[in-house]
Each structure stands twice: as structure tokens, then as C-alpha cells.
Amino acid sequence: MAGPLRCTALQNPQVAALACQLPAENGVPLSRWSCPELAREAVERGVAPFLSASTVRRWLTRDALKPWQHRSWIFITDPGFRAKAERVLDLYARTWNGTRLGADEYVISADEKTSIQARCRCHPALAPGQARAMRVNHTYGRGGALAYLAAYDVHRVRVFGRTEARTGIDPFMNLVTQVMSKEPYASAKRVFWIVDNGSSHRGNQVEIYFSVVQRKVVSPNDFTDLAQVGDRLRAFEDRYNATAQPFQWRFTTSDLDDLLARLDRHTTDHHEESSAALAA
Structure with missing residues (x-):
């Protein structure tokens, strides 16, 4: 044998x-x-x-090998990236051009969460029970989608949101008007708006709030129609604003310099490896 x-x-x-x-x-x-x-x-x-x-x-x-895993990276191509990022990080730290912001100066982080759908489940969701998780039916009907725009006061820890049928400059200006028509912003000395040039889901502080919305409001998605989606979002804003605490933002300009140095080394190594591969 x-x-x-x-x-x-x-x-x-x-x-x-x-x-x-x-x-x-x-x-x-x-x-x-x-x-x-x-x-x-x-x-x-x-x-x-x-x-x-x-x-x-x-x-x-x-051998400490995990070939099924992967990570992505990005080459920074904007030569003015550091200066732009430094201004944002300084504002998060209540500083502008080396001077502390006054009591009548505010920092707003604004962005959009696109395509929040109303998925009407064909059978009602079942509440959790003993040794049983909440159950949500897989089959649903589509009830349309909307965009959720939000402005987050970084230091006062307050969210202002609105729903719109679509994104774009006009819906965004509606959000700006909604915020700037209220006190203390209407009579403030300065209000800084941190936005991302229309590209969604970047490292803006309001994105942290959107991640909370995704976990606590949108998932699992079970709404009868878009009106219910909007009502739930507005109700959650009130609930969030009643107890919210500032995000513990710890990324500083020193951390930015360290990150850029690592990326620069990575970029150099990548180019050298590519050149060697081409030469071979």
C-alpha cells in the first residue's frame, strides 16, 4: 500500500x-x-x-504572505495639495493663517450622500427576538432615490441637512442658503465652508456623519417611499444634534507631512520598479 x-x-x-x-x-x-x-x-x-x-x-x-488581500494607493498629482490640505487641517484646529479663530467665526464641513433608495420590502421586517437577529426580507420594490445634503458645524457640533431629487450647484446653494440664513451664521464675522469640489465621499468631516447615517438610518433599507426616507433623516438629525459630541480629529499637519513623505517614497520605488521591468 x-x-x-x-x-x-x-x-x-x-x-x-x-x-x-x-x-x-x-x-x-x-x-x-x-x-x-x-x-x-x-x-x-x-x-x-x-x-x-x-x-x-x-x-x-x-512566510507572512496573504495574496488574497489587496490595498490601493493614489499618486497625488496636484502640486498645491499640501497647501490646500494644510488650510483644511488648520481650520479643523480653529486656526486660519496662523491666527486662532474668534468666537464669531465658524467652520462648516459640507457634502452630499447620493442615491439613497426607498426599498419597500415585500414582507414587513421582523423585530429581533431571543437568539434571533432582526430579519429583513430580501425581495423589495423600488421607490426611487434621493440625495441627502448635509452641512456639519465642526466645532459647534451641529448638522443641517436637506433632501433633494438630484445633486448639483442649485441643490448645494439651497443648503448654503438654509445654513447662512440662520444665526449665528447670518451675522458671523466669517463662515468657512470646507467642500470637495463636487466629488463625493472624500476625507471631509461630514463624511463621518454620513457613515453614522448609513449604519443607523439607511441599513437595512426598508422604506415605503421617499417621503418616509426624508422624514427619517430629518428626525435623526434632531436626535443626533441633541447628544452629538465633536469628532476626535487627530490628523495634523505633521501627520500630513509624514504621509506625503511615505507616498513620495512609494511613488519613487514604484517608478523605479516599473523602469526596471521595462528595461528587462
Whole structure:
């Protein structure tokens, strides 16, 4: 009777080397490797007559390799990025051009949360019970979508929101008018608005509020119509404003400089690797 298959000393490094290559570089139609796919590819290449996914995972764990994970990065192309980011971070710290903001100066972070849908479930959601999670029916009817625009007073910790049928300059100006027509902003010395040039979901403080809205209001999405969506959002604003505390914003200009230095090193290394690959 044949004995159990034994792994050779070369199989582990061969699989590790394969894991450190992109699947597409080897003609494999995958975006990234998984342990079962690596085991299959190793067998097809003749690395081993048989190889289990659990063995591959054990080898990769030993070598601290996780090819199924991925991270993204961005190359900053705006030469004035640091100066712009520094102004925002200074405002978060209640400073403008090296001078502390006065009591009659305010900082507003504003943005939009697009396409909040009204999904009417075909069966009512069931409340949670003992040893049972809340249950939401998978089948739903579409009741349209709206945009939620919000302005967040960074230091007074107050949210002003409105719903609109669409995004754009006119809906945004409606939000500006809504805020600036109220005190203390109407008679303030200065009100700074931090926006992101119309591109949604960037590192603006109001995005933290939107993440709270997503968790506590929108998910799971079970609304009869858009009117109910708007009513729920407005009611949540009141609830939030009654107890809200300032976000613990700790990212400073020093952190920004460290980040930019790391990105610069990463960009340089990436260009050098690309040049070497092209030369080869």
C-alpha cells in the first residue's frame, strides 16, 4: 500500500514564489490568488502531484504572505495639495493663517450622500427576538432615490441637512442658503465652508456623519417611499444634534507631512520598479 504523500523542501518556496506573482502574469484569469487556486495552479505546474489548500495556507502563513488581500494607493498629482490640505487641517484646529479663530467665526464641513433608495420590502421586517437577529426580507420594490445634503458645524457640533431629487450647484446653494440664513451664521464675522469640489465621499468631516447615517438610518433599507426616507433623516438629525459630541480629529499637519513623505517614497520605488521591468 502506498504511503502518504510527502512535501519536498522545494515545494514551499515554489508556491511562495507563485503567490508573489500576479495571476494574470501567468495567464491565469484571476484578479488575485486564493489558497485553493494556488494549490490547483501548483499541481497543474507539476510542483506537486497533490496539494491541499490547507497546506498552502500553512506555508503562506509561515512566510507572512496573504495574496488574497489587496490595498490601493493614489499618486497625488496636484502640486498645491499640501497647501490646500494644510488650510483644511488648520481650520479643523480653529486656526486660519496662523491666527486662532474668534468666537464669531465658524467652520462648516459640507457634502452630499447620493442615491439613497426607498426599498419597500415585500414582507414587513421582523423585530429581533431571543437568539434571533432582526430579519429583513430580501425581495423589495423600488421607490426611487434621493440625495441627502448635509452641512456639519465642526466645532459647534451641529448638522443641517436637506433632501433633494438630484445633486448639483442649485441643490448645494439651497443648503448654503438654509445654513447662512440662520444665526449665528447670518451675522458671523466669517463662515468657512470646507467642500470637495463636487466629488463625493472624500476625507471631509461630514463624511463621518454620513457613515453614522448609513449604519443607523439607511441599513437595512426598508422604506415605503421617499417621503418616509426624508422624514427619517430629518428626525435623526434632531436626535443626533441633541447628544452629538465633536469628532476626535487627530490628523495634523505633521501627520500630513509624514504621509506625503511615505507616498513620495512609494511613488519613487514604484517608478523605479516599473523602469526596471521595462528595461528587462
